[in-house]
Amino acid sequence: MKDRKLILVSNDDGVDARGLENLINMVLPYGDVFVVAPEKGQSGMSHSISLLEPLRTRKIKIGTELSIIAVSGTPVDCVKLAINQLLPRKPDLMVSGINHGSNSAISVIYSGTMGAAIETSLYGIPSIGFSVLDHSKDADFSLVVKHGTKIIEDVLENGLPPQVSLNVNFPVTDEKNYRGFKICKQTTGVWKEEFDKRTDPYGGDYYWLTGDFHNFEPGNEESDEWALANNYASVVPVKIDFTEYNTINELKKRIK
């Protein structure tokens, strides 16, 4: 076959996750697939990189149409190692996920799934992160598998602007009630934590992180939270520039 596309796949739930298996099957019809995924679960690892530990790799499968390599580090480590060391050439597309759990709103900044997708986009490679709003191991991926290929086909055909990735989240619903894709903005809000304080059998205290999302714009129909609550799959184009431009001029007057 000539002009085969090369597709990089990663995730944050680890190389054994069902979501990854589903995503591999989604992209196999579109090209040669190279999976570089974390050896262990990396939920909540955000954009972290391994500076204090070296990385180890484990070849699970090496083939023409499908290769799978596990990496001892984070999702972003996987992407850096894949692009700079493991892949035979620059990939045409990168997909991340399917994440077990939501990466909408501010959760995008804690997400290892989106960390991997965003890191890929920095290299000028179009990337898509897929998530479903179900944390369980038994999450139902059927809506993503059926409809997510539409996004994959669009990006393979039309690309994305430089350094842009897509954050795609699917609601928990059925085919009948699913309303299609909605292009959105990231919802403004914050997770309010209520730590679960416990005592171990030896008298030591420890804390588990739990919390609820507080939506600062619950009625905004352009936001991803609104879309998901209304049974749309949300699609947020993502680009990394943390600069708050609106504040620059005021600060210039204050600080010299």
Next chain:
Amino acid sequence: MKDRKLILVSNDDGVDARGLENLINMVLPYGDVFVVAPEKGQSGMSHSISLLEPLRTRKIKIGTELSIIAVSGTPVDCVKLAINQLLPRKPDLMVSGINHGSNSAISVIYSGTMGAAIETSLYGIPSIGFSVLDHSKDADFSLVVKHGTKIIEDVLENGLPPQVSLNVNFPVTDEKNYRGFKICKQTTGVWKEEFDKRTDPYGGDYYWLTGDFHNFEPGNEESDEWALANNYASVVPVKIDFTEYNTINELKKRIK
């Protein structure tokens, strides 16, 4: 004393880092200081949170003017635990650092120092991350100690807009050549990695992450990289919205 300010301090180099000690001394004149910092070094941990491990705390010092608690997790864990569990009330200011090494340009997304500052800003608390462009343990913090208080005083007096933090980086230079603060935008660019591949004594391969920053806008005098290269301390106002608004309309035409 009445109306004492409460100042939260954290970092990513760990509770024993010299940069943290310097920062504590910088803010002690301005109020009661509560330090909640990682037990161990957390460089490159970005905005990661501990979902798979519970958090442990260790009280190093509890006092009226200065308390220090070490946490087993990441910088963002420290902030969440501080605000939701450990602090007596909502703090008036949070400072993070002083980081040993640069957090300018795209490095802001990998930075645990800025992860902690950004997380704090999400709660509506003004926060400032301080870094110097010197990774070494013996980094010279004298410029930050002398001039950084100007930023602290400004933010204590004037505040910051909601959900905005400051990313402040100091160049490696001396008092004579230091040119003051410059309010900037985050420089666009990418780290290009060249992994250092080694073999352990037992024949196993491992990789160390190394790399160089590629600046996409080297001549932009409004960028933080330009400011630092010209002996200014860069001040970038930071707000988290990953949405790439410029792409929304095009995607709305393509994906429905």
